[in-house]
Amino acid sequence: MAKKILQGIPASVGIAIGKAYILTRDHDCIAPMQSISEELVDAELKRLKDAIDMTIANLKSLKSKIPAEHTEYSSIIDTHIMVLEDAKFYETIARYIKNMKLNAEWAIEKGIGDIERSFRDIEDEFFKTRISEIKFLGRKILNNLIGVDQEIKPILSRVILVAHELTPADTVEIDVSKIMAFVTSQGGKTSHVSIVARTLGIPAVVGIEDIDEIISDDQLVIVDGFTGTIIIEPDENEIVDYIEKQEKFEKYKRELYQERRVPAYTKDKCHIKVMANIEFFEEVTSVLEYNSDGIGLYRTEYSYLYKPHLPTEDELYEEYRDLLTIMSPRPVVIRTLDAGGDKIGKGFEKIEEANPAMGLRAIRFCLRNKDIFKTQIRAILRAAVSGNCFLLLPMISGLEELLEAKKVIECAKEELQREGKQFNYDLPIGIMIEVPSAVCVADALAKEVSFFSIGSNDLIQYSLGIDRTNKYVAHLFQPLHPAIIRGIKHTVDVAKQAGIQVTMCGEMAGDPFCVPILIGMGITTLSLSPNAAPGIKRMVRMLSYKECKELVDNVLKGKSVIENNRIVRQKIYDKIPEELQFYTSFFEKQ
Template identity: 35%
Template sequence: MITLTGKSVFGGIAIGPLVFYKRNEITIKRNRIEDTEQEIRRFTDARDQAVSQLKALYEKALEDVGESNAMIFEIHQMMLEDLDYQESVVNIITTQGVNAEYAIGTTADNFAAMFAAMDDAYMQGRAADVKDVSERLLQILSDNGGEGMKLVEPAIIAADDLVPSETVQLDKDNVLSFITMFGSANSHTAILARTMNIPAVIGLGEALKPEYDGRLAVVDGLEGVVYIDPDDATLAKMRSKQAEELAKKALLEELKGKENVTKSGQKIHIYANIGNLGDVGSVLKNDAGGIGLFRSEFLYLESETFPTEEQQFSVYKTVAENMAGKRVIIRTLDIGADKQVGYFGLAQEENPALGYRAIRICLKQPEIFKTQLRALYRASAYGQIAIMFPMIISVEEVRRIKDIVREVKEELREEGFAFREDLELGIMIETPAAVMVSRDLAKEVDFFSVGTNDLTQYTLAIDRQNQKLDDFYDAHHPAVLGMIRMAAESAHAEGKWIGICGELAADLSLTEVFLDMKIDELSVAPSMVLPLRKKVRESL
C-alpha cells in the first residue's frame, strides 16, 4: 500500500480505479515563417474559434455550477481578447519571423511566470488560466479541437494539474474524485470542484506517479490522504467511513431544498459559520441558506504580516461568487483576547477579554480597518455580502464606524471601483451594554447577530477559557436567555432582523426557545445545518 498526503479541496471518500488525465500532447517547435501576415491570420482565426468554444463552455458551466462559477470562461475570453496578450503573440511572430504556435507558447510562459511571481494568491492562480487559454489555441492550431477526456466507467481522475476547462468538461457521472500533483486552493478549478461536490486532494507532488494508472485507490478528501493499492484493513476502514458519509448524504438529500419551517408555519433562516475559504464547500454541501458568520480574523491569524487589500479582496470575492447570491455575513477582524497575532504588537494585558480587541483595535488603528473595508466593499460587487462589527458597546462607536465607511465608499467611487451601495451593516450583540442600548443601536444598523459565547462570558462574569469555572458556566442561564430576548424585541421594534451565530445557535435543546423569541436566523457549523433543519421542521 502506498500512502500519499496532500491538501484537501473538498471532503468525501472515493474508492475506485485511478485514471490519469490524458491530454492531446503538443510539442511546440520553433519554425521560421516567411509570410508573417498569414501566420498572424492563423493566430486570429484560432483565437476566434477559441472564443466560440469558451462561450459554449460558459453555457455548460452555467447549468452545472451556476453563473458565478461559470464566469471563469468569460474571464478566459477576456484573456484571449486582451491587447497585451495579443500584441505579445503578434510581436513575436513579426519580429522573430516564427510560427504562431511558438509565439503563443512563449507568451503563455512569460505571462504565467509574471502571474506566478506576484505576491497575491489570487493572481498566482491566474497563471494556470493563461496556460489554459493558450493550450486551447495550440490544440486548435494542431487540429485537435480541444475535446475533453472521455470516461467509460466511474474513476478517480489523477493529473499533474487540471485547468478549469478540463474540469468542467469531465463527465460528472463518472468522476468519483480528482487528485493532482500541483494546483492552488485558490484556483478556479478548486472552486469548481467544491461547487460540484467532487472530493478532491491537491498538492500530492511527484509522489503521484503516472505508473499508478489503473490501480485501485482510495481518496480521503476529509483528511487530504490518498491510498494506492490499499490493504484489506485500510479498505475496510475507508468503506466504513464512506458508508457514514453516504448516510449523511442521504440525510442531506432528504432535507435538501426543503424549507426551514415549523409545523405551525413559522420560518427561520439557517446559515453556516466558516473560518476560511476552504469551508465554503461544506456550506454548499450541507445546503445552508447563506453564511451567517465568516470569521475574517483567520486571514490575519494564518498570515505572517497584515494581509493586503488585494489578498483580502480575493478571498471575499471568491466566497461571494461561490455562494451565488446567497447572503454572506463577514465579521470584521476580531483580534485580541484569546486570538493573539504577533505582528499586531499587542501588549500583554491582565484582562485581555476586557481589553484592546476587535472593533477597539479597528477604531484606534483605522488604517487596518479601512484596508479591510475597502476589500469588503469591492467584493460586494460579486455577491450579497453583508458586514458586521464585533464587540460593540455604544451608539457612538457605530456612528464612528459609519463615518469611516462613508470615507471608504467615497475613495472607491473616486478610484472607479464598483460596489453595492445597499450593502447591509450589522453589529454583534455580545456585551450586556449592547443589549441595554439595543433599541438605540437598532436605529443605526440593518441587523443584529448575537455572539452567545462572549455574551455568556460577560453576563456571568466568567472567563470561558478557565476550566476551573466550568461548573459555574451556564449558557442556559436565565440572564443570558433574557439578554437575547431583549435584543430580539429591540431589533423587531425597529423593523430589523436578528440572528444568533454563537454556539447556542446549534443547541437543539434551545431551538424552540429561539423560535419563541422570533429569532430570524440561526448560524451554525455546516455539519449542524441539517440536524437543525430537522429540529425546526419537527417543532410546533
C-alpha cells in the first residue's frame, strides 16, 4: 500500500514509531430477532438470566488475571459486574420479554438501547463515554446467549495498537506494557483510550475514521501525539525527522525538570515572578517543589464548600497561618470567598437565578452576608502576622462595592483591636480586575488599593459576553481579542501611574501566546497552576522584554481577533516552534 498521511485528534503527547497491531474482534453473529409465544416467556427469561450470569463469571475470571498493579482496570471490571448485577439492568431487558414477547436477543438490543439513550441525555462528556461500555456489555451478553467466543490474538512484541474503538474491557485483555501508542477511529480527548494513554505516558491519536481498515497488521506507522498526524509506511527521511523530534521531546522534559527551580529572567534581564494559583492547602508541596516565587492566588472556597458547617474564624485562621508560615518570606495572596450561597449550601435558601455567573456571588454574596465575610477577614488579618500576606477581593465592579468591603475590613480591625488580638494592621488590600466595568474605572479603584490582580477568565467571559462552557459559543472565547488586549493594557497603565502592582492570575498567565504580550505590557508577576510554572519560566528565559514590547505595539493596532492571532502566533511560532508544541501539549494536559 502506498504511503499515507492521516490526520486525527491528538489525545496524548509523544512520538511513537513502530509496527501496527490491529485489534479486531470477530464480527458479531447476527442475532435472530423473533417474537415468542406466552408459554416460552419463562424459558426466555431464564436464557437471559443465564447469559448475564455467564458474562459476570467471564468478567470475574478476567479480573483474576489482571496484575495487581493495574488496579484502575480491575475497578472498571468491578463496575461492569455491578451493572450486570443491578436489578434495574435486568428488568430493563426482561420487560421486553415479559410485556412485548420478544426473544432474549431482541430484548437485549431494545433494553441496551434504552439504557444508552438515558446516558445520551447527559450533558457531561465524561458520562457519555459510558455508552460504549454499555454497548460492550450488551455484546458480551449476546455472545454468551448465542454461544460465540471471542478471543483477541496475542501481542508478541512492542506495537502500535490500532482499533476501531478501545473499551475498558479491551485494555484489560491486552498487555498494555507492550503498547507504544494507540490509534483509534472513535473517541475524543476524554474517552477511555485517551485517559489510559495519558496515564501510561504514551502517545495516542483518536478520531481517524476507519483507521482499523486502512492500516494492516505489521505495517510501519509513525504516531505524532502532538499534532495528531499518522504516517503509514513512512520513508527514511520521515523516520529520521521523527526520531529527532522524539529525542528533542525527551530532552525538553529532562531540562524542564532540571531547570524547574531556576528563576525566570528574560534575555534582557527582566525578572518575571512566577507564582502559583492554588485551591487546596496540600498543593503547597508542589509550589515548593517548583520553587514558585509565591502564591499569587489562594482560592479559599474549599474550606466552605466541603464541610458540614461554616468554618469558624479559628479554623480559617489556622489554615491561613500555616500557609503563610510555610511560604514566608514569599508572598501569599488570599482571595476572599468567591462563591455564592448555592455552592456553600448550609442553610442558605437556594435562590432562583437565571444567570448565576452574574448573580449573588463573590463580593456581592459577602456584602450581603457580612457576618460570614467578616469572619474570614478577621481570620486573614490575624494570620497576616505570620508571613507576607495580601488580601484580594473578587468581582469588584465599582467603587461602592470596594468602599463597602473596605468598611467591613476596618470594622474587623477595630474589633480585633478592642479584643486585644494580634493582627496585621497594614495588610495590603487588592482587587480582582475581572468585571469590565472595573477596567473602565480602574483609575478610581487604583487610588483605594495596593494592587490589582487581573482575572482574565472572567474578564474575557464578561467582556465578550461568552460563556465558554457553552459549546456553541466557546470558540468566541478569545484572549487576544482587541478589546481584551486594550482593556488589560489600560489596567496596567493605570496601575503604573498610580504606582501599584499588577498580577495576572487568569489562564492567560499560562498561555504561551499571551505571556509575551503580558510581559510586553509591563506585567512582571504571573500566577498560574504550579505544574505549568517550569514551562512558562523556560519560555520567559527565551524571550526579551524589548521584543515583547514591540509585539504589544503591533497587537494594540490590531482590529480583529484574526489579525491579532495571526500577528502573535506567527511571531511566536517563528521564534520557538518546537518549544511551543511541547509546552502547549503539556499545557492542554492539565
